[in-house]
Every structure is written in structure tokens, then in C-alpha cells.
Amino acid sequence: MTSIRMLRAALLGSAIALTAAGAARAADCDITVGLVMELTGPAGEYGQAGAKSVEMAFRDLNDAGGVAGCKIVTDTRDSQSQGTVAVDVATQLVQVKKVPVIIGGIISSVSIPILTSVTAPAKIPQVSPASSSPTLTKLGRDGKTNGVFFRTITSDALQGIAAAKFAIDQGIKKVAIINVNNDFGVNMVNEFSSAYKALGGEITSVTPYNEKQSSYQSEVTAALASSPEALYLVSTPVDGATIARTWISQGGPQKFLLNDGMNSAEFIKNVGPEYLNDAFGTSSGTDATASTEYFNKEYKAFSGLDPASPAADRSYDAGAIVGLAIAEAGKGDSAAILASIRKVLDPNGTVIHAGKDEFAKALQLIKDGKPIKYEGVIGPVTFDDVGDITGPFRLWRIQNGEVTTVGQMSTADIDKVKASIAK
DSSP states (O other), X not given: OHHHHHHHHHHXXXXXXXXXXHHHHHHHHOEEEEEEEOOSSTTHHHHHHHHHXXXXXXXXXXXXXXXXXXXXXXXXXXXXXXXXXXXXXXXXXXXXXXXXXXXXXXXXXXXXXXXXXXXXXXXXXXXXXXXXXXXXXXXXXXXXXXXXXXXXXXXXXXXXXXXXXXXXXXXXXXXXXXXXXSHHHHHHHHHHXXXXXXXXXXXXXXXXXXXXOSOOHHHHHHHHTTOOSEEEEEOOHHHHHHHHHXXXXXXXXXXXXXXXXXXOHHHHHHHOGGGOTXXXXXEXXXXXXXXXXXXXXXXXXXXXXXXXXXXXXXXXHHHHHHHHHHHHHTSSOHHHHHHHHTTTBOTTSEEEOSSHHXXXXXXXXXXXXXXXXXXXXXXXXXXXXTSXXXXXXXXXXXXXXXXXXXXXXXXXXXXXXXHHHHO
């Protein structure tokens, strides 16, 4: 009897050991992608939505079979919306965790220092879902990125032109500008100003502000002194709401032009929807595809967030492109992933949309050595030589507390405006 019990115990121990070994092998097989997202701070709403979107894309890829049977997982770090913090956590991900690719940041003042201090020197691919500063284009053209940077949002150089044309079309001919004093805000104002003036608009004043102040009364007072008919507010939802409330309380005209990301439920709630019925804005837009329909249907159940949340749609695409590139590379190797990012957007490939079933089809095509073309939630995209995409732009307004799309400006439309300005 004793020998039988001993045998059973030995067999049980062996089974446990085999299970543990199998779990360890499965964990070793995981390919970890670093996420640097603005989970807190002024851009926290963007980063929370972005992180959930990437996780959803990876869930769909893993459910479709993963990469050679291995899962793609995330190691998510909070940049706190600060460039210095972002560099610290990105350095940990690259040097300690040895991640082969980073998704993030959301805002340009986070993505730029990650790129210049961490990913470009280490030659680690970096994909930002929402950093729109023209500085990123310039860094690429100046040969300072090692070709590792990509983004699934259009440059502010184009968005500034779109905003200027939209403002003129809405009859807004005389604006004061209050803008966040960082790379994003300064570049957006520069691009907007040159286009707006060329189209016949008048800028009465430009007032930059520093983030996370308890009060913006002095900035608002300065802007109102110029007697504008509207305010162009280049901001983030938290600071933007404080500025807009101050503007309204001081009797400023309740007509606003807003940047991408300000089509935020948090911003509308904190300002008060009754004050925003004459608020207009532009965002990097979408050409609707089957991926758009899938995302809009499934995202809230997965994340608890609205699919229209800032940066949500293009963050799913960033995750999908990275995940498919890992599958194309067949391994978690930075150089191989970098070489594969454009391959999964092959214009001659079989069109692939978002979701488990579509990704399963993509994985089989990759296994068979056939090209694929991912058409995402924001539509078909192609990266140029510096990792940029172009148009379209979504034109929207806020009415009765809801953000409503009222039009679209295509890349061709932007080119026409640029040509008319140059004359």
C-alpha cells in the first residue's frame, strides 16, 4: 500500500512539474510590447482609451492564433503626461525588459523625447497613435530617427490648414488664440496662423499657457482684451475646460474653434454643454471600413469606454499594425519588426480588417508567404519615408452636448487650400 501511495505521489508530482514547466514555456513564448501611455495627467483621457485599444487589438490577434502559437502581451507604463517620466519608463522597457517595439506616447511632448532619447538610439520601432507635431516629420527628414518612428495620425502641419479653412467656412473671421505652451501647441498655432491669415482671417492675439495651473484668469483676460469674435483653444480636456469656463465667466463670446482631442465627453461635461453649441473642431479623420464598423460595435464592451474617445480608433490600428508586423517577422526582434511594418500595409496584398476572424485570415496568409494590406479603423493608411500618413480630416461641431461630424476634408482638399495660399 505504501509503495502504491508513493507511486501515486510521484506521478502527481511529475504531473505538477510538467504543468509548471509548460506554463513557464508558455510565458517564455510571450512576446512583450512596451506601451508608454499618458494614463494620468492632462492627457490621461487619451492614454486610457489608447491603452485599452491596443489591448483589444492584441486580444483579437491572440484569439486568432497569435504568433507561431505565442501570445503578444503588453507591459504598460504611465508617462504621467510628462516627457521626463516617459523617457525613464521607456528606458526601463528597452534596457531592462528588452521589449522589441514601443507603442506610444499619445501626445507629442511625450513621444518626441522617447524617440530622441530612447528608441532612435536603440533602433527600436516606435509607433505613436496620436502625436501630431510637425517636429516629428522634421526629425525624420533630418535623419535623426534611424527610420524607427511611425504614427497613425496626420501631422499638425496639415491639421492647422484644415482648421483654418474650416473656421473661415463657418464665418469665423476674427479669433484670439490660447494655446498650450509645448511642441504640439506652438506648432499647431504656427501652421494655423499662416493659413488663416492667408485665407483672410484676423488673429487678434496669441496667448500661450503652461499646463496644470490652478487658474488661467490672466491668460483669458489678455486674450479678451483684443476683442475677438471667437476663441481658438489649443489644449487638452482638463486644462481646456478650466480655460473655457474662465472665458465664459468673463463674458467671452461663446464661439470656439477646438483642436483634435477636445471632442471629449469630459471637456463638454466640465464646461457645460449649454455653452458649447457654437464649438467647432477638426480631427485626423477616417475613411470608414469594415474595421470601423467592428470597432464601433465591440470597443465599449471590451473597454467600458466610448469608441469615439480621443485616440481610441487610431490606437487600435497602431496595435494591429504592430501585432501583424510581429507575425510577419515571426519573432520578437526589433530589426525584423521594423522591416515588417510596411509589409503588412502592402498595396498589392489581400485586404485585412480588424477582428479575430480577419486576423486569422491574415495569419494564414503570412504563413503562406502571401502579402496582406491591413485597412484599419481609421481607414487604409500608408506610411511615407518618415513614417507619416496623410488625411483625411474630420470636421465636427458640438451641439446639445454631442459631438457631430459635419463634414470631411480630404488630402486633395488640403492640397487645394495649400495651393491657393501659395499664390
